Amino acid sequence: MAVISERKREMGESLRLVFTLVGREIRDTLRDWRMVVPIIILTLFFPALMSWIANYALRGVARYGAEIVGERMIPFLLMVVGFFPISFSLVIALETFVGEKERRSLEPLLATPLSDTQLYLSKTLAAMIPPLLAAYLGITVYLTGLYFIEGWKPPLILLVLTVVLTTVKGVVMVSGAVVVSSQTTSVRAANLLASFIIIPMALLVQGEALIMFWANYDVLWWIVLFLVVADVVLIRMGIHTFNREELLGREIDELNLGSIWRTFRGHLRWEPWFFGRDVERMPGWLRWLGVLGGLYRHDIPTALGRSRLALLAVVIALLFSAYVGYAFADRYRLPTDMLRQEISSEAFVRSQNLGLFTFTPWDVLIHNLRVLVAAALLAVFSFGTLAIALLMLPMAVIFFLVVQAANVYNPVVFFAAAVLPHGVLELPAAVVATALSVRMGAVFMSPPKGMTVGEGWLLALADFVKVFLTLVVPMLALAAVIEVYVTPLVVIQVLGG
Amino acid sequence: MIELMGLTKRFDDFTAVDEVTLCVQPGEILALLGPNGAGKTTTVRMLAAILRPTAGEARVAGYSVTEQPQEVRRRVGVLTEHPGLYLRMRGGRYLDFFGRLMGVSADERERRAKDLLARFGMAEAWDRRMGTYSKGMRQKMALVRAMLHDPPVLLLDEPTSAMDPHSAKLVRDSVIGLRHHRRAIVLCTHNLPEAEAIADRIAIIRRGKIIALGTPAELKERLLGAPLMELRLAQPTDGVVKLLSELVDVQAHGTDWVRYFTPDPHAMNPQLLGLLASREVGVVTLSEVGRSLEDVYLRVVEEA
Numbered sequence: 001m002a003v004i005s006e007r008k009r010e011m012g013e014s015l016r017l018v019f020t021l022v023g024r025e026i027r028d029t030l031r032d033w034r035m036v037v038p039i040i041i042l043t044l045f046f047p048a049l050m051s052w053i054a055n056y057a058l059r060g061v062a063r064y065g066a067e068i069v070g071e072r073m074i075p076f077l078l079m080v081v082g083f084f085p086i087s088f089s090l091v092i093a094l095e096t097f098v099g100e101k102e103r104r105s106l107e108p109l110l111a112t113p114l115s116d117t118q119l120y121l122s123k124t125l126a127a128m129i130p131p132l133l134a135a136y137l138g139i140t141v142y143l144t145g146l147y148f149i150e151g152w153k154p155p156l157i158l159l160v161l162t163v164v165l166t167t168v169k170g171v172v173m174v175s176g177a178v179v180v181s182s183q184t185t186s187v188r189a190a191n192l193l194a195s196f197i198i199i200p201m202a203l204l205v206q207g208e209a210l211i212m213f214w215a216n217y218d219v220l221w222w223i224v225l226f227l228v229v230a231d232v233v234l235i236r237m238g239i240h241t242f243n244r245e246e247l248l249g250r251e252i253d254e255l256n257l258g259s260i261w262r263t264f265r266g267h268l269r270w271e272p273w274f275f276g277r278d279v280e281r282m283p284g285w286l287r288w289l290g291v292l293g294g295l296y297r298h299d300i301p302t303a304l305g306r307s308r309l310a311l312l313a314v315v316i317a318l319l320f321s322a323y324v325g326y327a328f329a330d331r332y333r334l335p336t337d338m339l340r341q342e343i344s345s346e347a348f349v350r351s352q353n354l355g356l357f358t359f360t361p362w363d364v365l366i367h368n369l370r371v372l373v374a375a376a377l378l379a380v381f382s383f384g385t386l387a388i389a390l391l392m393l394p395m396a397v398i399f400f401l402v403v404q405a406a407n408v409y410n411p412v413v414f415f416a417a418a419v420l421p422h423g424v425l426e427l428p429a430a431v432v433a434t435a436l437s438v439r440m441g442a443v444f445m446s447p448p449k450g451m452t453v454g455e456g457w458l459l460a461l462a463d464f465v466k467v468f469l470t471l472v473v474p475m476l477a478l479a480a481v482i483e484v485y486v487t488p489l490v491v492i493q494v495l496g497g
Numbered sequence: 498m499i500e501l502m503g504l505t506k507r508f509d510d511f512t513a514v515d516e517v518t519l520c521v522q523p524g525e526i527l528a529l530l531g532p533n534g535a536g537k538t539t540t541v542r543m544l545a546a547i548l549r550p551t552a553g554e555a556r557v558a559g560y561s562v563t564e565q566p567q568e569v570r571r572r573v574g575v576l577t578e579h580p581g582l583y584l585r586m587r588g589g590r591y592l593d594f595f596g597r598l599m600g601v602s603a604d605e606r607e608r609r610a611k612d613l614l615a616r617f618g619m620a621e622a623w624d625r626r627m628g629t630y631s632k633g634m635r636q637k638m639a640l641v642r643a644m645l646h647d648p649p650v651l652l653l654d655e656p657t658s659a660m661d662p663h664s665a666k667l668v669r670d671s672v673i674g675l676r677h678h679r680r681a682i683v684l685c686t687h688n689l690p691e692a693e694a695i696a697d698r699i700a701i702i703r704r705g706k707i708i709a710l711g712t713p714a715e716l717k718e719r720l721l722g723a724p725l726m727e728l729r730l731a732q733p734t735d736g737v738v739k740l741l742s743e744l745v746d747v748q749a750h751g752t753d754w755v756r757y758f759t760p761d762p763h764a765m766n767p768q769l770l771g772l773l774a775s776r777e778v779g780v781v782t783l784s785e786v787g788r789s790l791e792d793v794y795l796r797v798v799e800e801a
Contacts, residue, residue, distance in 0.1 A: 016597075017597075017598060020594065020597045020598060021598070024583075024586075024594050028583060028585055028586070031585045032585070103581075103584075104577075104579040104580075104581045105581040105582065105583055106581070107542075107547065107575075107577040107578075107579070107581055108575070108577055108581045108595070108639070108642065110547045111545050111547055111570055111573070111575040111577070112570060112595070112598040112599060113567045113568075113570045113571045113598065113599065113600070114598065115567060244547060245547070245548050245549055248542070248547060248548065256509065259509055259510060
């Protein structure tokens, strides 16, 4: 009981500190007339104007028998009056940390007992609350206007959807902007980086507008789900990457290529090892054994150990893609005749004459490498998610085909003959490469303990380069040879006739 | 109260603070002197648990800056390099806000804030927006903020910069008063007479390393040598210089004065005065020629 009441007291104390700072920040925002005037215009004047425009548009399009345009326009404008006030949340959020740093008022705040998380959450809430309240007020004014002018009442589900959508968009914009603000050294740099928030958000709003006119509101719930995930990712990323020391210690965003290269090279190095022997004292022509021993016995396992969570995520994603392949195969059955193709050496040669199955091992290897490198690049810009998606897609197709083949062949035999000979190497190589790619993206959300985002990313990149070149590429090369020269023979032998 | 043990801070390839070890007792004022970029502010930031040391450890008010940073921040009053006030706020609201963050009760917040403002001659600043304050007032407000929660440890970075002489004296007196209340104080300053006047010990830091540490008197003796004494006579120095040269290292003399070095003035000066009295040489004054902390500082920094 005592422990629980102590926890409660600590929680209460923590919230008291957070709301003390939130209150001050909000009061400070509302003291600035440059903030207050747009809030008033966007929450009172603009929604009232929208009500009038909606009413005018309804009557105008009705004259031409296009009532549906008017009907669809009302929900669209509802979304717009909600979005406009949250658009200026960016201004508040972008300068929340870096602006205080420029005004030199941040250090006294950092010297208080506020923890990093309390400080971060306080600033985020303070940037979020005024624009969101303004958005809700704007929606209320618009709907009240429409009710009195046109007698229009929104369906409850549309109202809930609009409020939820407005909220999650606001949270995405603010949490993204706070991350930017806590990682830059000047308001100018923060404003430049804000493009990474504004452009996707502008595209999203355009997409929502299309969906609103299409009146398929179910799709908007998927967007809500996507935005909720983005909210969680951005807030988590903000909390994990927020570092009062970095904020104060970094005066300029200097790109020190020499230091970056030295750090990266340091991560690439490893200690030689050869069954406990002193490698330095081994004959020169045998030292390469120590180099390989150190790499494969210690360094690669260590790098894979650092990637264990990413490996787990990739394996879970693969299981899910297997389920998706199975579900689709169950739903969309291929005709049995189509599956019951002749499998023989002659048929294989005929296919090659038609230009099919003419791959060389080199073609297969290059294709696989291209895909995995592209996945790594995409992972960096998508917190690792697109790398997983790129691996899931072919896996889902493979499982789709295996399940389809179950109509004609024993699925286990089919899988063992058509996939396993090369897959036993190709699949683990792809899983390892994808997991290392995922780390290169996920490090932005959660850098390793004691490291900055940059340091964590350099370590992830070094692990990727090292493991990719020394483990993944050899495995894929061997798999490519087997896929071209061995797998077809096994398929013909086992499934032919 | 404040212990630094091999405290080190590196920013990439640059070492800002390099294995600093020292201790400040309750009731002691330590002045941290050094050129710009020497590592004073970084040291203070580490002691305030704002920056995390790269190596070494520091304990402030019994808490580790690396393991218990929040406890440290609760017990430290920091006057930062820049006042860093919220200029749109009124003084009273500002102090109330910081008092809340530092966990001071509502009654205590108002009482202490008003007392401190009155002590620094700023009672009328309570209701004024801080944007209207002069530079000196802003500095004093920042000092009040640092002292509001009555911390056992104070870290003061240039506390009297931008202040007029009267305000600076108020602040100095206040800091001396804190010493009497057993507070441990670290004072970073470029104002050497001020450091000499109020600090118990001086630490001179350069390129992140402590290159001199001691009381002002110890530092002077260690770095500038034996004290220089000046003897003023009631008659011309004819014959007296030769007499004195047999006892002390005479440096210079004029018509009625002599300057000399002696490694042990406590022993030598009474002996010397006795000799002059026995020869019936009239002595007007015997005093030590003033050597400032500035001389010490310049010597140390130039040598380093």
